[in-house]
Amino acid sequence: MAPVGLHAIETASRDEITALQSERLAAALRHAYANVPHYRAAFDAAGVRPEDFRAPADLARFPLTTKQDLRANYPFGMFARPRAELARIHASSGTTGQPTVVGYTARDLDVWADLVARSLYAAGARAGMLVHNAYGYGLFTGGLGLHDGAARLGCTVVPVSGGMTERQVRLIADFRPDVISVTPSYALAILDEFRRQGLDPAACSLRFGVFGAEPWTDAMRREIEAGFGMAAVDIYGLSEVMGPGVACECVETRDGPTIWEDHFYPEIIDPATGAVLAEGEFGELVFTTLTKEGMPVIRYRTRDLTRLLPGTARTMRRMARITGRSDDMLVVRGVNLFPSQIEEQLLAAPVLTGHYLIVLTRSLRMDEVTVQVEHRPEVTDADRLEQAAQAVAKRIKDTVGLTVRIVVEPPGQIERSAGKARRVWDRRGEA
Numbered sequence: 001m002a003p004v005g006l007h008a009i010e011t012a013s014r015d016e017i018t019a020l021q022s023e024r025l026a027a028a029l030r031h032a033y034a035n036v037p038h039y040r041a042a043f044d045a046a047g048v049r050p051e052d053f054r055a056p057a058d059l060a061r062f063p064l065t066t067k068q069d070l071r072a073n074y075p076f077g078m079f080a081r082p083r084a085e086l087a088r089i090h091a092s093s094g095t096t097g098q099p100t101v102v103g104y105t106a107r108d109l110d111v112w113a114d115l116v117a118r119s120l121y122a123a124g125a126r127a128g129m130l131v132h133n134a135y136g137y138g139l140f141t142g143g144l145g146l147h148d149g150a151a152r153l154g155c156t157v158v159p160v161s162g163g164m165t166e167r168q169v170r171l172i173a174d175f176r177p178d179v180i181s182v183t184p185s186y187a188l189a190i191l192d193e194f195r196r197q198g199l200d201p202a203a204c205s206l207r208f209g210v211f212g213a214e215p216w217t218d219a220m221r222r223e224i225e226a227g228f229g230m231a232a233v234d235i236y237g238l239s240e241v242m243g244p245g246v247a248c249e250c251v252e253t254r255d256g257p258t259i260w261e262d263h264f265y266p267e268i269i270d271p272a273t274g275a276v277l278a279e280g281e282f283g284e285l286v287f288t289t290l291t292k293e294g295m296p297v298i299r300y301r302t303r304d305l306t307r308l309l310p311g312t313a314r315t316m317r318r319m320a321r322i323t324g325r326s327d328d329m330l331v332v333r334g335v336n337l338f339p340s341q342i343e344e345q346l347l348a349a350p351v352l353t354g355h356y357l358i359v360l361t362r363s364l365r366m367d368e369v370t371v372q373v374e375h376r377p378e379v380t381d382a383d384r385l386e387q388a389a390q391a392v393a394k395r396i397k398d399t400v401g402l403t404v405r406i407v408v409e410p411p412g413q414i415e416r417s418a419g420k421a422r423r424v425w426d427r428r429g430e431a
């Protein structure tokens, strides 16, 4: 078990970090090539061998890996160890049929717990604190991933999982947790439930929250921080690379997740050409795992759009908040639109909330965007709500360049999710 607290590598010099990465990248390429037929075939087809790797810049010569590659090797074809040597399997729900399967050796689970413990520590959590873990338990990596990390840090974990919102509030009120881990959209649902029960969420015991698994904005962060009276940090991860804890914000700076670069090597590529972009440029995030045994990934395309930033609270590099996924980007009348751009503007209106759904329809071959959003329960004046709707529509027109219709709904009208929220309903294909 690793010692708990700030690890020396988190503040090592860039030279030390690069040296460690080079050594680990070379080993990861050898491991993947030797043990996963997919990588052997892909490297051979690209005319590269693990021995061609000398320094991180050489990684660009190796082929990228996509979710389709994982699907094509369903269920266990991407494993670098015999199935019997794996301690656990997780899978993504897979909105379109086949799930994506990932496998961990006991050592992988150990590293994962260390990195989630490191993330929680960066977020402000300490040994002895009580953690209310409302990420879903099961095949999703959020619940068990956070659980093992909180236990590793020495916290008391309440494995409440997602759902049963009334009970979430009751347990927070009665158990008095210091830390909550939950998707930001479900945090808002819990916040509403506090108020519905006549309780003041700002007076609750929570001091730190780790929020992730879906895109969210700084406007949403302000809402959650003010609502609960706590510090809210952004935790990032994906199943294919590990799960939660690939990167996490430090509570003292809250300026974008620090990537745990001793275990994951990040690159930013141009999503159209696959070319590696310079530090600071905006594009698609790609990860190579440096220490994973069970299912190493080489240059995995996350589809998440962001940029790399220099370290602040740590020497390791940060990633900017995810703007969205390239496959979530909506193209409406030729304009690119991310749900986060709408969210920013909705939450800037004091009478509106973060419960919203973007509905796309097509009439007379023209795409139309309607944003359904709930108003705050205490504001019921129809004129005020109409003015807010028009003001938001204008700001979206000014910032994004799209005409959208804002429909303000009463509280409770938009479907709640206990996990990742659904933000878009694309009905353009409907007759």
Ligand code: DLL
Residues within 6 Å of the ligand: 092, 135, 140, 141, 142, 211, 212, 213, 214, 215, 216, 234, 235, 236, 237, 238, 239, 240, 243, 244, 245, 302, 304, 322, 325
């Ligand atoms: O969502 C792992 C996770 C669990 C992360 C709990 C944080 C907290 P997947 O289900 O495989 O894994 O989904 C991964 O979710 O590629 C992003 O598109 C999105 N995502 C995850 N964290 C963030 C975040 C988990 N902090 C996919 N901000 C990723 C924005 C995020 N998007």
